Amino acid sequence: MSKEYADKFATDIPKTYTPRDAEDRIYSAWLNSGFFAPENLPGERKEKFVTCIAPPNITGELHMGHALELTLQDIIVRMKRMQGHRTLWLPGTDHAGIAAQNVVEKQLAKEGTNRHELGREKFLERMWQWRDQYGGAILEQLKKLGLSVDWTRTKFTMDPGYQEAVKTAFLHYYQKGWIYKGTRVINWCIRCATAVSDLEVNYVTEKGKLYFIKYGQFTIATARPETKLGDTALAVHPEDQRYKEYVGKELEIESVNNSVSAEQPAEPKKVKILVVADETVDKEFGTGIIKVTPAHDLTDFEISQRHNLASIKIIDERGRMNENAGIRYQGMKTAEAREQIIKDLEAIDLVEKIEEYEHNVGRCDRCNSVIEPLPSEQWFLKMRELAKLALEAVESSRVKIHPPRWEGPYKHWLNNVRDWNISRQLWWGHKIPIEGENDVLDTWFSSALWPLATLGWPLLRQGSGGQASKNDFEEYYPTDFITSDRSILFLWQVRMIFSGMEFTGQSPFKDVYVHATVLTKDGKRMSKSLGTGVNPLELIEKYGTDALRFGLASQATGLQDLRFGEDLLVMGRKFANKFWNIARYVLIKLPEDYTWKIKKSPQDLQSEIVSKLDGLAVNITKNITQYEFAEAANSLYKFVWHEFADKYIEESKDKNDQETYDTLAYLTVTCLKLLHPFMPFVTEEIWSKIPIPGKNLLLVENWPS
Numbered sequence: 009m010s011k012e013y014a015d016k017f018a019t020d021i022p023k024t025y026t027p028r029d030a031e032d033r034i035y036s037a038w039l040n041s042g043f044f045a046p047e048n049l050p051g052e053r054k055e056k057f058v059t060c061i062a063p064p065n066i067t068g069e070l071h072m073g074h075a076l077e078l079t080l081q082d083i084i085v086r087m088k089r090m091q092g093h094r095t096l097w098l099p100g101t102d103h104a105g106i107a108a109q110n111v112v113e114k115q116l117a118k119e120g121t122n123r124h125e126l127g128r129e130k131f132l133e134r135m136w137q138w139r140d141q142y143g144g145a146i147l148e149q150l151k152k153l154g155l156s157v158d159w160t161r162t163k164f165t166m167d168p169g170y171q172e173a174v175k176t177a178f179l180h181y182y183q184k185g186w187i188y189k190g191t192r193v194i195n196w197c198i199r200c201a202t203a204v205s206d207l208e209v210n211y212v213t214e215k216g217k218l219y220f221i222k223y224g225q226f227t228i229a230t231a232r233p234e235t236k237l238g239d240t241a242l243a244v245h246p247e248d249q250r251y252k253e254y255v256g257k258e259l260e261i262e263s264v265n266n267s268v269s270a271e272q273p274a275e276p277k278k279v280k281i282l283v284v285a286d287e288t289v290d291k292e293f294g295t296g297i298i299k300v301t302p303a304h305d306l307t308d309f310e311i312s313q314r315h316n317l318a319s320i321k322i323i324d325e326r327g328r329m330n331e332n333a334g335i336r337y338q339g340m341k342t343a344e345a346r347e348q349i350i351k352d353l354e355a356i357d358l359v360e361k362i363e364e365y366e367h368n369v370g371r372c373d374r375c376n377s378v379i380e381p382l383p384s385e386q387w388f389l390k391m392r393e394l395a396k397l398a399l400e401a402v403e404s405s406r407v408k409i410h411p412p413r414w415e416g417p418y419k420h421w422l423n424n425v426r427d428w429n430i431s432r433q434l435w436w437g438h439k440i441p442i443e444g445e446n447d448v449l450d451t452w453f454s455s456a457l458w459p460l461a462t463l464g465w466p467l468l469r470q471g472s473g474g475q476a477s478k479n480d481f482e483e484y485y486p487t488d489f490i491t492s493d494r495s496i497l498f499l500w501q502v503r504m505i506f507s508g509m510e511f512t513g514q515s516p517f518k519d520v521y522v523h524a525t526v527l528t529k530d531g532k533r534m535s536k537s538l539g540t541g542v543n544p545l546e547l548i549e550k551y552g553t554d555a556l557r558f559g560l561a562s563q564a565t566g567l568q569d570l571r572f573g574e575d576l577l578v579m580g581r582k583f584a585n586k587f588w589n590i591a592r593y594v595l596i597k598l599p600e601d602y603t604w605k606i607k608k609s610p611q612d613l614q615s616e617i618v619s620k621l622d623g624l625a626v627n628i629t630k631n632i633t634q635y636e637f638a639e640a641a642n643s644l645y646k647f648v649w650h651e652f653a654d655k656y657i658e659e660s661k662d663k664n665d666q667e668t669y670d671t672l673a674y675l676t677v678t679c680l681k682l683l684h685p686f687m688p689f690v691t692e693e694i695w696s697k698i699p700i701p702g703k704n705l706l707l708v709e710n711w712p713s
């Protein structure tokens with residue numbers, strides 16, 4: 009390199025790399041190249057490589073879980089693209105039924121109105137307005153992570169084509185007789201006024217009381233004495249010797265007379281109650297005998313099904329005691345009724361003792377209100393055959409779960425799955441396609457079709473798909489892998505697998521990668537509301553995207569949760585600068601007429617450091633393919649820092665021969681390529697400064713192994 013060029017380079021590029029100056033410019037260059045879309049990629053590409061983003065909710069805000077998940081996904085996608093695959097990474101958003109409806113309902117409340125006053129049609133207009141205005145914000149935030157997704161194919165779970173897919177799937181199940189309407193105990197959110205899925209209930213340990221209440225000669229421990237009014241049996245474990253003689257017998261016991269108004273003193277009354285034996289009763293809990301309230305407890309409901317017990321609903325959809333609770337309690341909120349009934353039972357000497365107690369209370373994932381299990385008429389999808397399909401897909405290795413330790417919980421869940429309550433009492437979502445039906449489908453019903461519907465299923469067969477989607481299903485389905493946090497393995501991946509198997513006979517992807525959960529440095533859950541959340545956008549502003557990506561990848565072992573501290577980003581930023589300075593040194597050191605090469609010929613360069621790097625490239629490729637991101641990132645870090653910089657560059661300072669030049673050039677180019685998936689911006693920026701004739705963007709250069 010001439011003195012002049014070297015000086016120019018030295019002034020062109022300051023000694024430290026400034027991400028803020030480069031990132032947006034580079035991202036625009038990638039977008040303008042069109043290379044995120046598979047059909048625009050250079051060269052002949054026989055093999056495809058396809059993955060879909062886990063669609064964030066339109067109400068979503070970028071958090072560290074996204075940053076980790078999408079960085080790892082992008083690392084794989086970028087490597088595959090450089091390896092010469094026809095690479096498609098499809099983005100989009102989820103309409104997020106209950107979450108999105110809550111946002112707009114809150115707006116309406118501020119305006120002093122509500123959805124019922126507005127009416128369904130007007131309300132849905134408001135929903136779409138909100139979605140058009142704010143629903144894309146999360147995607148703009150994702151761009152800051154440098155993701156190489158094909159934005160020209162962005163999908164939304166309520167696009168017209170997607171709606172068609174949902175309808176097709178529903179009617180398919182319906183015609184098979186797998187969808188039925190039934191009354192079952194479901195989780196009901198009193199505030200959201202809808203059924204919520206079992207997996208959308210957060211169980212939180214809370215302080216409460218355990219009441220020991222006399223039932224004839226027995227004492228029963230319960231945290232919810234107000235549900236006593238809906239008891240239809242007592243249950244014991246079949247092998248519990250203490251109660252064996254009572255099983256199958258009806259006992260006459262003393263209870264409280266609920267037909268006397270609450271203004272009057274409490275008085276006793278006799279009631280009859282059956283004792284049943286059921287395997288699910290825990291002999292060790294309390295006194296080993298439980299009361300069974302089929303209408304207000306999911307487990308009790310199942311006991312009642314097995315023993316043909318009656319079910320008495322005593323709590324209504326607003327969380328108040330109804331007429332079946334008797335005039336003494338009718339109209340009270342459950343908490344009030346609990347206080348009243350304890351007072352009453354104490355008055356007639358039916359309370360043995362009250363203890364402080366910590367128990368799990370189910371709270372709504374969306375609004376944190378207490379969940380009330382209630383019997384309700386809902387639509388259900390039979391899970392028997394679908395669960396078999398999902399089990400078979402994993403057992404036959406049509407789909408592999410990584411890390412494999414998730415296979416156990418996957419099978420366990422499917423072997424114990426209940427029929428899926430697919431109806432929600434909301435307005436925002438896919439309306440159940442049956443005349444006269446007002447409910448919408450659970451948002452996971454549509455998410456379950458994501459890899460199919462985003463690629464154009466089933467419209468293509470009818471020839472009415474959009475330009476992009478028309479051939480996508482044939483060309484790109486099934487996809488190669490999907491990734492997500494473990495918290496949605498059962499909500500999402502499982503359902504995509506059985507949907508794919510049912511509708512296409514194929515698993516929608518070959519691999520499921522369950523990534524780690526990002527925790528705080530001291531192992532706490534990250535949450536905005538708890539004040540333990542970290543905003544990735546602020547970190548990007550401070551350290552640059554590459555530092556964030558590298559810091560996260562360096563900790564992604566797949567074995568344990570990731571404890572996040574800003575030191576990871578300090579390390580990532582130092583590493584980006586280190587490589588920047590290595591490249592700067594090499595560019596200044598090499599003579600002006602030096603010919604840079606993209607590849608080396610095999611007979612060149614047989615030194616130890618070159619073969620070390622070649623071996624490393626093979627291992628890194630293997631690591632990334634097997635989702636061992638930390639291994640790949642850390643071995644690359646060690647090589648660049650300790651072998652390349654500390655040893656080779658130091659030794660090269662006094663040497664000016666061809667082999668030294670060739671080696672420096674080769675190490676620089678190869679490390680740039682290997683680092684690119686992890687640190688796409690700084691590597692692309694350096695690449696743009698290297699005078700290689702005929703080079704393309706680093707994004708599409710050849711992978712080194």
Ligand SMILES: [Zn+2]
Binds near residue numbers: 201375
């Ligand atoms: Zn709620």
